[in-house]
């Protein structure tokens with residue numbers, strides 16, 4: 001089991017000591033053109049988790065390749081590049097420009113941008129033609145038939161799945177009842193996502209048997225163990241990194257005595273018994 005960060009939840013260049021606790025660093029999603037993202041406020045704390053509407057703020061592909069990526073390589077960590085866009089060609093062109101990295105994560109699931117992306121399978125197929133690097137499709141748990149999407153991206157050539165992204169949510173000022181986020185709605189993350197993440201990993205592993213990076217509300221070693229039981233090969237830490245930058249080392253210590261190979265997939269055996 002590799003321990004990664006969730007995309008957008010760690011800047012390895014400003015916090016290399018956190019990144020070095022991980023088995024690989026996942027970048028924030030890169031789009032072809034630079035994006036400033038949404039207007040502030042774009043983060044809100046709620047009693048149930050964190051809301052963000054960053055809107056894929058990033059320097060754009062050219063600057064990322066010329067300036068950010070060479071500096072990330074200096075960390076000597078396996079790099080996962082998160083790729084985004086608004087049509088299949090956007091994704092495929094970025095994939096074609098990448099070499100010498102561990103894997104590409106296709107962000108097919110950002111709730112904070114307006115433009116509708118092409119269908120997930122079409123994007124994966126275009127990227128498959130553009131690169132031989134491992135392709136992980138990051139899917140939204142909000143899809144009504146997630147197993148079907150997982151099967152479709154597997155058939156289109158995905159090597160793995162990343163599950164889950166944030167879910168759309170909203171917070172209001174208690175007195176004015178106006179939305180807290182300038183954009184109105186944002187993506188909910190943190191511990192409240194864990195049951196959704198467990199179900200998504202369980203569903204998609206059963207549907208495809210592809211390697212899954214499980215994420216969504218992981219705080220403790222027990223959360224990691226449960227995702228692995230549902231079928232996650234690797235696990236990513238997201239929102240927890242904002243409040244506990246030492247979470248990767250802590251979580252690793254919490255699972256030190258657990259045989260994760262033995263745990264892997266056991267939640268499926270249980271449901272077969274019950275079925």
Ligand SMILES: Cc1cc2nc3c(=O)[nH]c(=O)nc-3n(C[C@H](O)[C@H](O)[C@H](O)COP(=O)(O)O)c2cc1C
Pocket residue numbers: 006007008009028029050052054056082107110138164165166188189190191193215216217218236237238239240
């Ligand atoms: C501030 C913030 C920024 C994020 N940016 C991205 C992003 O650029 N690309 C992406 O695929 N996911 C992004 N995510 C989603 C996370 O990678 C992760 O899927 C989600 O937060 C669930 O995990 P968690 O509950 O452990 O945070 C972002 C999440 C947060 C909180």
